[in-house]
Amino acid sequence: TQRSQPPHNIALLPPPIFLGHLIPFIELAKKLVFHHNCTITLIILDDGSSMKSQKSLLQGLPTTINTVFLPPASTDDLPENARVELLVSVRLTRSFPALRDTLTSLKQLGTPATALVVDLFAIDAIDIAKQFEIPAYLFHVIATNELSLSVLMPKLDESCTSEYRDMEEPITLPGSIVLSPEDLPDSMKERNSEVHKWALDWCNKFLEADGVMVNSFLELELEAFKDLEQRRPDVPPVYPVGPLIRTGTEAESDRGSECVKWLNDQPPKSVLFVSFGSGGTLSVEQFNELALGLEMSGHRFLWVVRTPQENIADAYLNSQSIVKDPLDFLPDGFLERTKGRGLVVASWAPQIQVLSHRSTGGFVTHCGWNSILESAVFGVPMIAWPLCFEHRMNAVFLTDGLKGAIRVKENENGVVGREQIAQLMKRLMQGEEGKQIRNRMNDVKIAAGNALSQEGSSTQALAHVVQQWINWK
Numbered sequence: 001t002q003r004s005q006p007p008h009n010i011a012l013l014p015p016p017i018f019l020g021h022l023i024p025f026i027e028l029a030k031k032l033v034f035h036h037n038c039t040i041t042l043i044i045l046d047d048g049s050s051m052k053s054q055k056s057l058l059q060g061l062p063t064t065i066n067t068v069f070l071p072p073a074s075t076d077d078l079p080e081n082a083r084v085e086l087l088v089s090v091r092l093t094r095s096f097p098a099l100r101d102t103l104t105s106l107k108q109l110g111t112p113a114t115a116l117v118v119d120l121f122a123i124d125a126i127d128i129a130k131q132f133e134i135p136a137y138l139f140h141v142i143a144t145n146e147l148s149l150s151v152l153m154p155k156l157d158e159s160c161t162s163e164y165r166d167m168e169e170p171i172t173l174p175g176s177i178v179l180s181p182e183d184l185p186d187s188m189k190e191r192n193s194e195v196h197k198w199a200l201d202w203c204n205k206f207l208e209a210d211g212v213m214v215n216s217f218l219e220l221e222l223e224a225f226k227d228l229e230q231r232r233p234d235v236p237p238v239y240p241v242g243p244l245i246r247t248g249t250e251a252e253s254d255r256g257s258e259c260v261k262w263l264n265d266q267p268p269k270s271v272l273f274v275s276f277g278s279g280g281t282l283s284v285e286q287f288n289e290l291a292l293g294l295e296m297s298g299h300r301f302l303w304v305v306r307t308p309q310e311n312i313a314d315a316y317l318n319s320q321s322i323v324k325d326p327l328d329f330l331p332d333g334f335l336e337r338t339k340g341r342g343l344v345v346a347s348w349a350p351q352i353q354v355l356s357h358r359s360t361g362g363f364v365t366h367c368g369w370n371s372i373l374e375s376a377v378f379g380v381p382m383i384a385w386p387l388c389f390e391h392r393m394n395a396v397f398l399t400d401g402l403k404g405a406i407r408v409k410e411n412e413n414g415v416v417g418r419e420q421i422a423q424l425m426k427r428l429m430q431g432e433e434g435k436q437i438r439n440r441m442n443d444v445k446i447a448a449g450n451a452l453s454q455e456g457s458s459t460q461a462l463a464h465v466v467q468q469w470i471n472w473k
């Protein structure tokens with residue numbers, strides 16, 4: 001800790017909308033406050049909605065974390081079908097004048113920001129940090145593997161003459177991760193799209209950061225960290241500072257206590273937790289198949305249901321405005337038939353409390369990076385069911401790299417059938433394969449704990465970053 005140093009005011013710039021990004025930013029802020037004597041200015045772009053979920057996350061933070069809201073920036077002029085990644089990034093870029101004003105007024109108040117830490121969607125804010133002559137850091141809240149891919153992308157783009165799906169060779173990432181073109185992140189799939197152009201610009205821009213912190217840990221993605229280290233100085237220094245997962249007291253809410261109470265009555269490691277992140281949704285058909293698969297399996301489950309939607313990425317944009325009750329979409333009689341062995345909750349469950357509960361024995365996950373980290377921290381084996389963004393790539397990592405999950409396979413219509421769902425549940429929750437995955441996740445859990453211990457790799461890496469900020473020029 002740097003208690004003898006004057007406090008540093010670190011400005012953090014998470015994106016609006018994505019809770020999966022805001023959560024690790026808040027946890028990073030807490031670490032910097034509690035362990036490194038920093039003060040924090042959390043700069044959040046108002047996305048024009050009520051931001052109910054975001055605001056509830058911001059409640060009860062220590063007073064040394066100061067929140068500044070920037071006025072909403074419109075993207076009404078963008079095409080209606082513009083991808084959510086692009087929308088979020090453009091909104092952030094359009095708020096840069098307000099960001100500059102905020103940094104200027106911090107300076108005038110005598111509490112200048114001494115470093116700017118940006119989210120991946122705000123990567124261009126690196127230039128603003130440079131204007132203010134403060135270090136510009138990226139806090140990469142998704143996999144380190146994704147950085148390795150970003151380093152390869154520009155060359156891949158140059159060498160590819162048609163679409164990536166026509167390439168003869170798969171893409172190989174450090175740590176035995178072989179990506180087929182379908183498993184590329186959505187933003188990198190269609191070479192002629194606007195979002196692909198954004199992704200390519202990103203791959204070049206992140207190289208200009210003074211440093212990159214990643215919400216991961218050395219032991220989880222050792223090969224990726226080694227690879228990036230070897231690429232210095234072309235690639236900025238990359239520091240694993242995770243796993244930073246949500247801390248708080250969500251179980252005290254009504255819904256939280258309902259889940260925990262129900263889990264308390266189940267046998268150890270018997271329940272499969274089924275949840276697709278903060279905004280993930282299924283199609284009507286897929287929702288129905290999943291329900292029937294859960295029923296067919298005969299296993300205990302805790303399922304977070306969300307109103308079905310056809311366009312998954314868009315669902316993230318308007319997840320707070322959906323009024324239909326997701327329970328209305330369940331097959332007739334489903335709740336009665338699964339009563340006692342299944343609990344269905346609408347929209348949200350206290351995931352940390354669920355994954356850490358002794359009755360939870362498996363996790364059907366959409367492979368969002370936070371969910372993966374949380375599963376790692378509590379040693380829960382997974383069924384990987386990727387939906388969108390970079391989730392398919394994470395699924396390959398989970399199965400082939402980490403060996404901590406079994407992956408679902410969609411049929412020719414893009415649907416995972418009920419029989420397969422029931423069968424995968426059996427494979428994970430019973431039998432030898434499941435046992436091996438469980439043992440593996442137990443080792444990962446121990447490694448995660450070590451990384452965050454007092455002398456652990458992530459603790460040391462964060463201390464090193466703070467020292468870099470203190471020593472800056």
Ligand code: UDP
Pocket residue numbers: 018019020021023246275276277278279280304347348349350351352367368369370371372374
């Ligand atoms: N989460 C939760 N309850 C839910 C759904 C999600 O607490 O019912 C939390 C989850 O614990 C994680 C975050 O929301 O911290 C989701 O992040 P992730 O990266 O897994 O997925 P994303 O929402 O970004 O797709």
